[in-house]
Amino acid sequence: MTSTDFTALPDLASRALGGSVSAANDELFAQRENLIKAEAPFFDPADFGHKGKVYDGWETRRRRDDGHDYAIVRLGSAGIIHGIVVDTAHFKGNYPPFISIEAASIEGYPSIEEVMKADWQTIVEKSPAEGHAANAYAVADRHRWTHVRLSIYPDGGVARLRVHGEVVPDPRFLDGTVDLLAAENGGRLVGCSDAFYASPANIILPGRARNMGEGWENSRRRGGGNDFAVFSLAAAGIPRHVEIDTSYYVGNAPGWVRLSTADARTADITDEGAWTELLSRTAVQPDTRHRFVLDATDAATHLRLDVYPDGGLSRLRLFGDLDATALSETRRTWWEALPQSHQALVADQAPR
Numbered sequence: 001m002t003s004t005d006f007t008a009l010p011d012l013a014s015r016a017l018g019g020s021v022s023a024a025n026d027e028l029f030a031q032r033e034n035l036i037k038a039e040a041p042f043f044d045p046a047d048f049g050h051k052g053k054v055y056d057g058w059e060t061r062r063r064r065d066d067g068h069d070y071a072i073v074r075l076g077s078a079g080i081i082h083g084i085v086v087d088t089a090h091f092k093g094n095y096p097p098f099i100s101i102e103a104a105s106i107e108g109y110p111s112i113e114e115v116m117k118a119d120w121q122t123i124v125e126k127s128p129a130e131g132h133a134a135n136a137y138a139v140a141d142r143h144r145w146t147h148v149r150l151s152i153y154p155d156g157g158v159a160r161l162r163v164h165g166e167v168v169p170d171p172r173f174l175d176g177t178v179d180l181l182a183a184e185n186g187g188r189l190v191g192c193s194d195a196f197y198a199s200p201a202n203i204i205l206p207g208r209a210r211n212m213g214e215g216w217e218n219s220r221r222r223g224g225g226n227d228f229a230v231f232s233l234a235a236a237g238i239p240r241h242v243e244i245d246t247s248y249y250v251g252n253a254p255g256w257v258r259l260s261t262a263d264a265r266t267a268d269i270t271d272e273g274a275w276t277e278l279l280s281r282t283a284v285q286p287d288t289r290h291r292f293v294l295d296a297t298d299a300a301t302h303l304r305l306d307v308y309p310d311g312g313l314s315r316l317r318l319f320g321d322l323d324a325t326a327l328s329e330t331r332r333t334w335w336e337a338l339p340q341s342h343q344a345l346v347a348d349q350a351p352r
Contacts, residue, residue: 006083006138006164010183013148013163014038016205016214017076017183021058022147023112024071029059030157032071035150041159043090055090059157069096070151072115076206077167077184078105078146080337084124085162086135086150095131096152100124103145105342115147119341126153144168144337169234171331172349174322177240181303181318182206186234190302193227194218194310200229203245209314212248217312228306233318236265236299236326239278243317244290253286254311261300269302276300281308299323 013019016038024032029051034041035058047054060069081103088095101124106115123145124137129152150161167186174185181187181204189201196219202209209215218227239261246253259279267274276298284290303318322330331351335343343350 007085007136007162009082009164009166010077010188010201011162012075012077012079012081012165012167013073013161014076018206019076020074022072022074022115024058024069026060026069026155027058028061030055030057032058034058035071035158035161036073037160041087041089055157055159057089057091057157057159059091059094060152060155063155066154068151068153069155070149071161072112072147072149073161073163074147075145075163078144078170079165079167080142080144081123081139081148081163081165083136083138083164084148085160085164086129086137086158087160087162088129088131088133088135088157089159090132091157091159092131094157096129096154096156096158098126098153099129099135100126100151100153101137101139102149102151103141103143104147104149105144105339106146107342107345118147119339120149121339142337143339144334167234168334168337169330171327171334174235174327174330177319177321178234179317180233180235180237180239180320180322181231181316182234188232190230190232192229198312200305200313203313203316204231205315208245209247212312212314215249215312215314217249217252218310221310226306226308227310228304230269231303231305233301233303235322235330236263236301237320237322238299239294239296239318239320241291241293241319242279243315243319244284244292245313245315246284246286246288246290247314248287249312249314250286252311254284254307254313256281256283256308258282258306258308260304260306261296261298262302262304263299264301275304278303296320299326
């Protein structure tokens with residue numbers, strides 16, 4: 001993976017995934033919460049407030065001492081970070097010339113006082129940053145982290161912080177029937193035919209979409225064929241029921257949908273013969289949550305959604321049970337990715 005290939009991985013810090021900016025030592029000019037907005041930063045040259053120019057980002061005051069500023073982000077889903085983007089879009093004369101990133105792995109739901117005292121590890125050393133640029137930094141550390149701390153030197157503004165990586169779910173929450181497709185559990189988009197208006201990665205995000213812009217919408221198909229999206233499941237499991245939600249898609253929902261599954265542990269998913277029909281081609285209605293019971297008996301690692309001939313969805317849920325092998329592997333992956341300081345706190349959960 002090159003220095004920027006990691007941007008194809010999910011943004012673990014995104015507000016859309018449940019991230020939160022827990023603290024910042026200063027946010028005089030622009031509030032810290034802007035750092036993790038899912039949408040791209042905007043700029044209105046005529047927009048001024050009482051404190052000065054209004055920026056869509058986090059901006060601190062000018063320092064008159066030797067210190068530096070920081071913001072702490074609780075990741076929406078804990079995971080292994082492959083790379084970080086510190087986007088200084090529109091910050092041209094007020095960006096920080098240097099940044100660094102630290103990470104921590106914390107059990108449960110700590111107060112900010114507890115977070116500050118955590119075992120913080122540097123994952124991006126103090127490095128130069130450019131103004132009005134998406135500054136990308138690869139991360140070599142392969143531990144699982146729950147929080148990151150962005151430090152800027154000495155002060156300035158950052159529009160967005162993107163923390164790209166792999167979700168490593170806590171196996172204690174994967175017993176029983178779970179959403180095998182959910183991004184917060186580790187589900188991920190791996191391919192699609194068309195994402196002209198919005199990516200199908202949106203349809204596996206937490207919660208219900210609030211409008212059409214928060215789902216998947218492809219362009220209008222003028223030729224033959226149909227659109228599709230392929231997802232890697234959080235872990236291998238047996239599907240039990242599915243929810244296909246076309247809410248807010250009134251004149252641009254699909255006419256029909258079809259679902260197929262494959263098990264990459266035993267077959268090549270690029271081979272059409274590896275796929276088994278899970279839900280046959282079925283008519284769906286606009287602006288409707290549909291639920292279907294499934295008759296699957298075999299575990300799968302991947303799901304393919306076909307829409308006919310085109311059209312959008314707001315959410316897709318695939319509920320099922322992890323098979324015994326997958327649950328065991330998930331436990332081991334989680335345990336081996338924990339830093340030693342976190343392992344010590346949950347020693348009773350070590351895989352046997």
